[in-house]
Amino acid sequence: MIRLPMMAALVATLFTAPAAQAGQTENEAVTHFTLDNGMEVVVVEDHRAPVVQQMVWYRAGSADEPKGSSGVAHFLEHLLFKATDKLEAGEFSATVAANGGRDNAFTSYDYTAYYQRVAADRLGLMMEMEADRMKNIRLTPENIETERDVILEERNQRTENNPAALFSEQLNAAQYLNHRYGVPIIGWKHEMEELDLEDALSFYELYYSPNNAILVVSGDVTPEEVRELAEATYGQIPANPALPERLRTEEPPQIAERRLIYKDARVAQPYVRRSYLAQERDSGEQEEAAALLLLSELLGGGTTSYLAEKLQFDAQIANYTGAFYKADTLDDTTFDLVVLPVPGVSLQQAEEALDEALAQFMEAGVDPEHLERLKAQLRADQIYARDDADRVAHRYGSALAIGLTVEDVQAWPDVLQAVTAEDIMQAARDLFDKRASVTGWLMKEDAQ
Amino acid sequence: MRLIYALILTVIAALPARAEVDIQEVTSPGGITAWLVEEPSIPFVALEIRFRGGASLDAPGKRGAINLMTGLLEEGAGEMDARAFSRATEALATNLSFDVSDDALSVSARFLTENLAPSIDLLRAALQEPRFDEDAIERVRGQVISNIQSNQKDPNKIAQQTFDRIAFGDHPYGSSLNGTLESVAGLTRDDLLAAHRAVLARDRIIVGAVGDITPEELGQMLDKLLGGLPAEGAPMPPRAEVDIPSGTTVVDFATPQSVALFGQPGLAQDDPDWFTATVLNHVLGGGGFESRLMTEVREKRGLTYGVYSYLAPRDLAETYLGSVSSSNDRIADAIEVIRAEWAKAAAEGITQEELDAAKTYITGAYPLRFDGNTPIANILVGMQMLGLPTDYIATRNDRVEAVTLEDVKRVAAELLEPENLHFVVVGQPEGLEAADTAQE
Numbered sequence: 004m005i006r007l008p009m010m011a012a013l014v015a016t017l018f019t020a021p022a023a024q025a026g027q028t029e030n031e032a033v034t035h036f037t038l039d040n041g042m043e044v045v046v047v048e049d050h051r052a053p054v055v056q057q058m059v060w061y062r063a064g065s066a067d068e069p070k071g072s073s074g075v076a077h078f079l080e081h082l083l084f085k086a087t088d089k090l091e092a093g094e095f096s097a098t099v100a101a102n103g104g105r106d107n108a109f110t111s112y113d114y115t116a117y118y119q120r121v122a123a124d125r126l127g128l129m130m131e132m133e134a135d136r137m138k139n140i141r142l143t144p145e146n147i148e149t150e151r152d153v154i155l156e157e158r159n160q161r162t163e164n165n166p167a168a169l170f171s172e173q174l175n176a177a178q179y180l181n182h183r184y185g186v187p188i189i190g191w192k193h194e195m196e197e198l199d200l201e202d203a204l205s206f207y208e209l210y211y212s213p214n215n216a217i218l219v220v221s222g223d224v225t226p227e228e229v230r231e232l233a234e235a236t237y238g239q240i241p242a243n244p245a246l247p248e249r250l251r252t253e254e255p256p257q258i259a260e261r262r263l264i265y266k267d268a269r270v271a272q273p274y275v276r277r278s279y280l281a282q283e284r285d286s287g288e289q290e291e292a293a294a295l296l297l298l299s300e301l302l303g304g305g306t307t308s309y310l311a312e313k314l315q316f317d318a319q320i321a322n323y324t325g326a327f328y329k330a331d332t333l334d335d336t337t338f339d340l341v342v343l344p345v346p347g348v349s350l351q352q353a354e355e356a357l358d359e360a361l362a363q364f365m366e367a368g369v370d371p372e373h374l375e376r377l378k379a380q381l382r383a384d385q386i387y388a389r390d391d392a393d394r395v396a397h398r399y400g401s402a403l404a405i406g407l408t409v410e411d412v413q414a415w416p417d418v419l420q421a422v423t424a425e426d427i428m429q430a431a432r433d434l435f436d437k438r439a440s441v442t443g444w445l446m447k448e449d450a451q
Numbered sequence: 452m453r454l455i456y457a458l459i460l461t462v463i464a465a466l467p468a469r470a471e472v473d474i475q476e477v478t479s480p481g482g483i484t485a486w487l488v489e490e491p492s493i494p495f496v497a498l499e500i501r502f503r504g505g506a507s508l509d510a511p512g513k514r515g516a517i518n519l520m521t522g523l524l525e526e527g528a529g530e531m532d533a534r535a536f537s538r539a540t541e542a543l544a545t546n547l548s549f550d551v552s553d554d555a556l557s558v559s560a561r562f563l564t565e566n567l568a569p570s571i572d573l574l575r576a577a578l579q580e581p582r583f584d585e586d587a588i589e590r591v592r593g594q595v596i597s598n599i600q601s602n603q604k605d606p607n608k609i610a611q612q613t614f615d616r617i618a619f620g621d622h623p624y625g626s627s628l629n630g631t632l633e634s635v636a637g638l639t640r641d642d643l644l645a646a647h648r649a650v651l652a653r654d655r656i657i658v659g660a661v662g663d664i665t666p667e668e669l670g671q672m673l674d675k676l677l678g679g680l681p682a683e684g685a686p687m688p689p690r691a692e693v694d695i696p697s698g699t700t701v702v703d704f705a706t707p708q709s710v711a712l713f714g715q716p717g718l719a720q721d722d723p724d725w726f727t728a729t730v731l732n733h734v735l736g737g738g739g740f741e742s743r744l745m746t747e748v749r750e751k752r753g754l755t756y757g758v759y760s761y762l763a764p765r766d767l768a769e770t771y772l773g774s775v776s777s778s779n780d781r782i783a784d785a786i787e788v789i790r791a792e793w794a795k796a797a798a799e800g801i802t803q804e805e806l807d808a809a810k811t812y813i814t815g816a817y818p819l820r821f822d823g824n825t826p827i828a829n830i831l832v833g834m835q836m837l838g839l840p841t842d843y844i845a846t847r848n849d850r851v852e853a854v855t856l857e858d859v860k861r862v863a864a865e866l867l868e869p870e871n872l873h874f875v876v877v878g879q880p881e882g883l884e885a886a887d888t889a890q891e
Contacts, residue, residue, distance in 0.1 A: 051492065052822040084740065093750060096740040101808045103815010105739060120819060152753025159708035160756050160776050164606060222822075268705060271604040272597050306537040315590065316534065322597050345593055376541040383544030383563055389493045390823040 032392075033399070034226035035409045038233060040242040041214030045399045045409065046229045047221035049392035055222035056393050057129045058118040059137075060400040062217075063210035065190075066112040066183035066251060066333070072202045074190020077110040078154055079203045083117065084108075085146045088139040092146065095132055102128065112184055113333045114404035120393070123223040127232050134236035137211050147200050155196065158189050166267035167445065170276075174443045177261045178278050178337060181252050212243035217403045221396035249406075251334055254280065257439040268448035272322075274343040275354045280439040281338040282430075284330045284415075286407050292330040293418045294430035295338060299328035300377050301369060301427065302361075303340060307376075310342070313360040320348045320356050333405045338434055350444045361435060369424035381419050472821055474831065474841040479670035481678045485658035486831040486841065487669055490824055496567065496662035497824040499832045500558040500677075503655040506551045506628035507688045507767065510649070513642050514623075515630015519588075519595055520646040521551040526587040528576035533587050536573070545570040547577065553624055554766040555657075555836065556650050561825065564663040571672050578651060579679045583643050592635060599629050606710040606877040610774075613702055614712045614875045622691035624768055652684030653677060659831025661824040691768035699786070699874040699883055709782040709878030710774070713789065715868045717771035720764045720837050726850045727862040728762060733809040734801045735792065736760025736773055741808075743796070747788050748775065754785040766836075771866070783882040786874055797867035800860030814848040 032048040065076045085092040099106040104121030119129045162168040172187050179185030189195070218237065220229050257280055284292040303310045303326025310324035323343040329336050340361075344353040388395055402412045475487045506517045525540075525547060526533040540547055546561040558578070562570035602608035612627055619625035629635070656677055660669055693716045718728055729737075736744035736759055748758045760773035777785040801809075821827055834843060876883065 051490070052818070054819050054822045093741060093746070097808070100738060100741055100812045103812055103817075103819065105816065105819075107739075122815060122818065149751070149753035153749055153756055156708070156754070156777060157756035159778055163707045164710070164776075269604050271601040307534060307541060312534070319590070322593050343597070346596075376538065380541060380544045386493060386495055386563060387546075387561065390495070390497075390825060393822075 033395070033409070033413075036226070036230065038213065038238045040238060040240060042233070042237050043217045043403055044229060044233055045217065045219045045396070045403070046224065046226045047219070047392050047396045047399065048224065048226075049221065049389075050223050053123045053223050054120065055123040055126050055220060055224050056118060056120045056396060057126060057133065058116055058219045058221075058396060058400050059133050060114050060116040060217040060219065060404045061210055062113070062215050062249065062404050063115055063206070064111050064113040065186065065188040067210065067249070068183065068186075068206065071194060072198060072206075073186045074154065074188075074195040075198055075202045075206050076115055077189055078151070078195070078198050079206050080108045080110045080115050080117075081150050081154060082142055082146060082203055083136050083140060085150070086141045086143075087136050088141060089135050090132065095136065098132065099129070104129075110188055111401075112188060114401065116400060116404075126220065126224060126228070127236075130232050130236040134240060137213070137216070137237070138240055140207065142200055142203065144200065147198075147203070151195070151198060154189065155192070158192060158195065161189065162187070163192070166265070166269045169267065170265040170443060170445045173263060173265055174276060174278060174441050175337075177263055177441045177443075178280065180254060180257065182254050182334060183251065184332070184334065184336075209245075209247070212246060213237050213240050214242040215246050217400055219396045219400040221392040249333070254335055260437045261441040262443070263441065264444045264446060266446045266448050270445055270447045272343060273350055273444065273446045274323075274341055275350050275357065275442065275444055276339060276341045277354075277357070277440055277442045278337040278339045279434050279436070281328065281336050281434055283332045283334065283336040284402075284405075284407060284411070286411050289411060289415060289418045290422070290426065291430055291433075293415070293422050294426040295328050295434065296330055296419065297374065297377060297422050298427050298431055298434070299326040299338065301373060302326040302364065304377070307373065309364050309370075310340070310357070310360055313363065314342060314356055318356060320344055320353065331401055331405055331407075350446065354442065354444075365428070365431065365435070369427050371424060374424060374427075378420055381416065385416060472827060472844055474844075475666055476841065477666045477669050477673075479673040479678075481674040483653065483656060483658070483673040483677055485660055485669060485673055486835060487659075487664070487666055488661045488824075488827055488831065489663075489665065490661055490827075491663045493824070494564040494663050495824070496560075496562055496564065496660060496664045497828040498558075498560040498562075499659045499828040500560075501657040501832050501836060502556040502558075502650050502652070502684075503554065503657065503766070503836070504650055504684065504687055505553055505555040507553050507623035508646075508649045508685045509623060509628075509630075510642075510645065510685075513630075513634065513638065513646070514626060515595065515628070515635045516638050516642045516646040517556070517650055518551055518628050518630065519591060519635065519638055520581075520583075520643045520650075521549050521556055522591045522595065523583055523587055523643065524549045524577045524581050526591060527582040527584050528573075529580045529582075531576070532582070532584060533590075536577070539573055540570075543570055543573070545573065547574060549577070551628065553628060559825075567664070567668070567672070571676055575676050575679075578676065581647065583640050585640065588640060588643065592638070595629055595635050596632060599627070599632055599635065602627065602629070606704055606706055606708075609702055609704060610710050610712040610875050610877045613700060613877070614714060614772075614873075617700065617873065617875070618693055618695050618714065618770060619691045619768065620694065622767070623688055624691045624765070648681060649685035652681045654683045656680075657832050657835040659828045659835070661828040661831070688767060693768050693770060695770075695871065695873045697871045697873060699876060701880060701883060702875065702877045703879060704877050706878055708776050708778050709876050709880045710776045711782060711786060711874050711876045712772065712774050713786075713872055713874045714763075714770050714772040715872050717762050717764060717769035718866060719769050724858070724862045724866075727854045727858040728866055729813065730806065730809045730851065730854050731796070731801065731859050731863050731866070732760055732762055732771070733813060734805045735796050737762075738809065738812060743792050744773070744775075744789060747792055748785050752784070752788065754781050754788070758785070758789065779879045780881045782876060782878065782880045786876075786883070790869060790872060793867055793872050794869035796863050797869050798864075800856065800863045803856055806854070806856055806859060810851055810854070813851050817848060 034046040106119040108117040176185045314321040325341045327339040342353045543566045744758045758775040
């Protein structure tokens, strides 16, 4: 097997590997509590190395943006590295670096998160600074102008220069008729160009407060230390009583199959991608998501998957096949299938082969040995996960940011192990409704 | 609220945490050596193996053979065809991956302690008895060709390959290890068997293991895993002549943002000035948001999302490289700023404040790398690739601390060649000086 670099790019435009969602025998090392002002705190202990990571997750992402201001959540993320009452622009990261650490941040549909990795004895300083910028940023018109150029260059780099990313944007926009998951996280270019100080500050003032944030600390630290430091820093910030309830527009019934073609001269390897609207993980109701996760692995999780077997090994019409399911979202998610045909096989033929394979799968059902192998891997992943406390921290942070609870996270491995072949087939029957799907062809400019 | 912690911690920031790693040098009964860190707290083992030489050992006219061979190691071995092999690794929840670079073929394995024996059987079969079945060869060949075609349309890859061709010419470093569409189409099963004999030999093995395993178990495992390989592989390729002309090369490619790769000759990791150069590069373009390039090109002018420079020592040549991307109408400005910063650092060196900040970062960040079995196993093989002793970890930060402002000034003047810094620009850049531009 050769890893296809363009597939890596494609996968990046889709989702992270579902196996990363599994398992936590590390439960005994995880502590959870809430400060008086409503800020949730999770501590993941790992005392093997004198290292600590702090993450602060805000329950505010691109899908929470007001209409017309797409990209403002991510723009604000950049602006949080500018000045505060206490720090000059750039001083936050410079201070982290001067203490031997690294910091960064990321924005998704449902959350924005900031993190630092430092020697364990620097945690107090990190909390001090992170608490400071939760409320005290000071922005200038120059900051806005320069940083807007930076995010436009970021969009150039991630999206405008990458036909697979442009295709993915169009496909998502067609999938969601009425929900903000159809708008790119980084923003539409024409709206990004208009973002201003007021857009950034109104998003900041609405969403950045302790009662809308989750602190996750992982590494060589005890819950007692974290509580003491957190109370001295974040604990001093009052809750925002005006924090709105997190209500989003909902999808209407999707009753019309959508199809699209994107042509670009920079496409080297055409492919077919189909997305279906799908159920996500919900608190206390994770069973269907667990079944869909296993379905994605059975269908498109690698060399032994059903689509690889049918299209790469038997029919030999594809260089690559894959299935992707992102369980961790606040609202309806998608389940994606990809077929990248070998030369000489058209996208029409590739799509027909995909549909035929899906029909055969629905007929044949789940191979029990394959399901058992997947469950064994998920169990092993609970052991491997203990090697990476930061990954565990990420799992808790993202889960709490999308409305799941610590109990949901800890129940997830058992929910996965309890999934039956019939659960998977029922989830597949519910999922594969073409009326709720988009089929896209990514093609070369000159292709017919 | 005051930043009380800032005051306290600035004082002690010069005392970074220490990386506490107890490395044992293990020699197997059959004479294979490895570095081991025992870490029994989690019941699994991370194992990293390197075969020196890597894809640079491709025979003349067979470019891409070693890459294709590497891709086939997990596509059938011993009694198992590709699918049976995959099912067997899945059933054990063992992770095996094979990769190749210019300098080494890499094997990464992760297995549960309870599955050690059957996991090693699988890996042994992959390394010693790969089948190279005809159908697998055709399937993986198709994947490689797809890669080559994708790279031809990827501005980052175009820039990389153009720069390598300019810098290294006919040396293996001067071309992609994937090979060309023609060379890959012509590879036969015999070529793959020859590639396997050239690279997978006992005279070039480096091993790092971390996890729940004893020295005795590791020794036995090594003999089983590697003892059956031939004693000697192909002779190592010669060093590469680094010949980078001055100026700018533009590769026309219709895309909104130009991608630029820039570089000049570098220096080796065993050079007495290595740590001085590391400090210099951190200040110039290696540190994250606070490097001079990032400050000038991104923070002050908003010309890019990211600009970086890095020392690139390889086994057979050393370069000093960097990268930046800006929209076609702004890339010329970004390049001008980078050239000016290169020249300024060459002429003036850095400030005491920058030196101090760089040292606290570089020394403080070092122990943060040792934060799991898998990263530590990678560090162990990386150190051995460079010929470093096991006590390097304990002394490394002292060598960073010993760098003086005068050292940096001298090395900056010697190393940085602003007039010879070559830019390869892929895109449709506007306003790059015509005298500077050599259309490809």
